Amino acid sequence: MQLIEDASAQKLRGAYYTPPAIASFILHWGINGSTDADILEPSCGDGVFLEQMAKENMLFHHATAVEYEAVEAEKARAIGLHDSEVINSDFHRFCLDTEQSFDLVVGNPPFIRYQYYDEGQQELAGEIFKKAGLKRSKLTNAWVTFVVGCSLLLKETGKMGFVIPSELLQVTYAQQLRKYLATSFNKINIISFENLVFEEIQQEIVLLLCERTGTGEHLIEHIEVKDAEALQQLDPHRLKLPTKQIDFHADKWTYYFLDKEELDFLNKVRVDGMPKIGTYADVEVGITTGSNGYFTVPQGVVDMYQLHEYARPMVGRSVQVNSLCFTKADWLQNLANGAKANLLVFTPGAKENGNEGTKAYIENGEQQGINKGYKTSIRDDWYVIPSIKLSDALFLRRNNLYPKFVLNDAQAYTTDTMHRVFIKEGLNRKAFVVSYYNSLSFAFAEILGRNFGGGVLELMPSEVEGVYLPYREENAKLFEKVDQMVREKKTADEILDYTDKELLQKGMGFSEKETKMARSIWYKLMGRRLNRETLEKAAPEEKGEIKKAVARVKQLNFFDVLQQYPENIVENAPIVQPTKKQEPDVEMDKNVLISLVKSDNVERYLDQSAKIYYTGKRFPSTVALNKLYYFMPYIKRKGIRDLYLIKIARVGTRKEGQPDNDPNDFRLVFEIEFVKKLFKDYKPVELEIWHTFTDTNLKEVLDKCLKKRKFE
Known part of the structure; x- marks a missing residue:
């Protein structure tokens, strides 16, 4: 588990702000010609939704925006949207204390994992769930609490439009939420995207559009578009007419990617009583x-x-x-x-x-x-x-x-x-x-x-x-x-x-x-x-000092590697330890991987005690894994100094063997052994791929770092 002190402020806030095209689309869907709507934005950030309302001169009765970060709240106020107020507060507290109700709730709730929730927020989130008649798991992400809380603040014929992770459709911790939404709303539309909207975090999102009509129907629809800009060609009025009956027994909502005829066919299979593996x-x-x-x-x-x-x-x-x-x-x-x-x-x-x-x-x-x-x-x-x-x-x-x-x-x-x-x-x-x-x-x-x-x-x-x-x-x-x-x-x-x-x-x-x-x-x-x-494997365009030759390096698919190398990718014989008077032999033509070391592991590399190196979630597909031999840790603001042998390279998980291990968090794992210092002092080098890796050989390392091509 990542420690809170090691997490970025952005990650702690869960703040990844909404593209204007998406904010505009959700607002048009929600307001839909009305001029007297009371609107809530529960986590407004710097005011993307408010700014879009001002820019497009949208008509409404009153807009309330809540933002936890004071600096961001001030930015939102500076937009100067008419008939609006920006409240600098924690939404959890606002949700429990307010007596207001709203016609429309819009926004992009924060994506904050449970380990970054402080105890006070955990308690308030629990109260929100209790108020909704739900049980809250400690594993629940913040966005789930926001969705539940906002549904409580809606009027009997209100609408709710959110940008949320696609995890809604299938993860276990959102299963209770899916059932809650299915019974609380009469029309639900899910819009997904072929291309990633937030490429910097490699997180797939969907638009969740929910509506209460006061009828007894419970309908759902799924629409997929290419990207955020493609929403301009999608008529929001089309979303008035979802055609699929919600199946209250369906565990996951990926089911609704299918069309009505396909769903009817699967329901017929169920009704006809075909047995299951569990039978x-x-x-x-x-x-x-x-x-x-x-x-x-x-x-x-x-x-x-x-x-x-x-x-x-x-x-x-x-x-x-x-x-x-x-x-x-x-x-x-x-x-x-x-x-x-x-x-x-x-x-x-x-x-x-x-x-x-x-x-x-x-x-x-x-x-x-x-x-x-x-x-x-x-x-x-x-x-x-x-x-x-x-x-x-x-x-x-x-x-x-x-x-x-x-x-x-x-x-x-x-x-x-x-x-x-x-x-x-x-x-x-x-x-x-x-x-x-x-x-x-x-x-x-x-x-x-x-x-x-x-x-x-x-x-x-x-x-x-x-x-x-x-x-x-x-x-x-x-x-x-x-x-x-x-x-x-x-x-x-x-x-x-x-x-x-x-x-x-x-x-x-x-x-x-x-x-x-x-x-x-x-x-x-x-x-x-x-x-x-395929979409996730493609890394974003590299800029500036990154070499043109690797300007669009693709991400390695760890699962494919696991299939190809079920055991170890490489196994290199341990270095025979020399006598105290001898230097270890090194091979100049062997491949060397230079990799950035995270701050929480630096001490092990400074004293040469490191025995294992885990890559991040991304690793370049251009590196010939089966030829890896040496490893050099890159210490931020210092450079490289020490040479390690890669004894074993394999696919594993970052926290394997620990209680908080995520079995789906695949990484490359290098079991390493210290060989020697190549240089007395750290030498700066350029990390050529994603500012994180350089794939080279030992001779090239020395050529770049030393005028005299010999060891010190």
């Missing part, structure tokens, strides 16, 4: 080891430490499963390929009673601090993993094109990168697994899952259980053919062309039109997810 199986998370890197090992480690007594077959990566059935032969092939295909299942007392190799390996874990991790530290014996159960099948937790579902014939264990599926006794296991491979089940996986940066689709156990499944025992006869198609790397379309006909048309009586619609729904949802990935 036939229980789905649980995989084994939580507390440190996958320590407890999952290749055969070489088992042999080196004589851990054969504790080694169990395991599978933990998507690339290790390229079939409908994971067999013993598949596991042996992974083992031969050097994959981490063994799970170490230590027994209580192994540290005291095991062989010398076992004792050494456990002690090595303690030297690395594995025993102090959040999960491991609460165990009686930190190295004894709980909940060791074999499952009948495996379902991949995170996926790219489509989620994989495989039969576990190898009797392999899995970590929390996969879910364990326990099939009910008496069910035909092959028929069960192959029944999933069809367009309809893929479509429901998209609807029920959640999207993360990089285009990744994640499903949790309850969501997997909710996927509709056209199961029939006769489907078992399709298993070998589909398994072979997957092993031969046939395209998804080739596989679905076969399975849709067999499973949906012949098996369930779907018409050709219905089958095509199922495929179309999957295409639409999957395509939107992956299209967003």
Whole structure:
């Protein structure tokens, strides 16, 4: 978790101000020809909405703006909008104290994560939720509180138009809000954008437009436009007529990206009573080891430490499963390929009673601090993993094109990168697994899952259980053919062309039109997810001193790297330590990555004690990862001095093994070892990519920093 003192003032305020085109659109939608509206802007910043009202001479009765920051509030007052007041206050307090009600609420609520909320704001937010009849989680972002609070201040026929994160559509902490909005408003419109509106924070946003009409209807609509400027071509009056009935049972609102005919088709599937995966199986998370890197090992480690007594077959990566059935032969092939295909299942007392190799390996874990991790530290014996159960099948937790579902014939264990599926006794296991491979089940996986940066689709156990499944025992006869198609790397379309006909048309009586619609729904949802990935990968234009050659460097897709390198990207042999009188040998032609070090980690690099380096969320795609050898930390306002060996480069998470770890916060992780000082004093160098990285080799570093090409 980032400490509050390390966060920028902008991040603490959650202040990313609204483009004028969006402010104008929301205001026109909300006022809609009225001249007597009472308007509220609950977090006005420097007054973008007020300025737009003044610039366009909009007519209204009175405008009230609230702003927490005194300097920003003064800027808003300086706009001089008629019939308005700017209140320098915390909106939470204003919301609870005011007796006013409003015809229209507009704005861009602050995006403040729970850890940046002070205790007073937390308490006030809790009161707002209680007033709305809701329960507030401590994980709730500030924008959710603003939406709930503003809805309480609306008149019976009021409108609310907000710029909010697209997280509204799918995240768990907004699930209660979605249900609240669905019941509190009669018309809801969601406008999304193909291109990012706030490129500087890589945050996708939507416009949430809610209206109370006093009728009993509850309708919703989704519209997508290219960018903020494209709103000028969208008639706000069109938003009067949403056509889709709100499904109060729908968990996520990504569902409404579909058109009415598609929604009607999916509702028919539900009404007709098609079973779900959960009808036939229980789905649980995989084994939580507390440190996958320590407890999952290749055969070489088992042999080196004589851990054969504790080694169990395991599978933990998507690339290790390229079939409908994971067999013993598949596991042996992974083992031969050097994959981490063994799970170490230590027994209580192994540290005291095991062989010398076992004792050494456990002690090595303690030297690395594995025993102090959040999960491991609460165990009686930190190295004894709980909940060791074999499952009948495996379902991949995170996926790219489509989620994989495989039969576990190898009797392999899995970590929390996969879910364990326990099939009910008496069910035909092959028929069960192959029944999933069809367009309809893929479509429901998209609807029920959640999207993360990089285009990744994640499903949790309850969501997997909710996927509709056209199961029939006769489907078992399709298993070998589909398994072979997957092993031969046939395209998804080739596989679905076969399975849709067999499973949906012949098996369930779907018409050709219905089958095509199922495929179309999957295409639409999957395509939107992956299209967003393409947008996120592109970095903004670099300016000034950044070299033209890397003026538009793209962001590396960490998930793709994880697929390509399921274990380590590089493993470089440790430096042989010389005698005190000798200098370590260095290789001038080896690649060097120079990277900016964050302020909270500087001390470890100043005294050469650093053992690990995490990149930020963005890393340039131009760096040849498999050729990385050396690392040089760049200390802000100082430069470079020290040379490190990159022992291992891999994909991980920034806070892995810690209680506040975010499993979706992918980073590149470099395990490093100090080699030597290259220079007596720090030397300035230019960071050529995003002011953060330089990709070079050791000779070039010396050429740039030294007139004499030799070490000091």
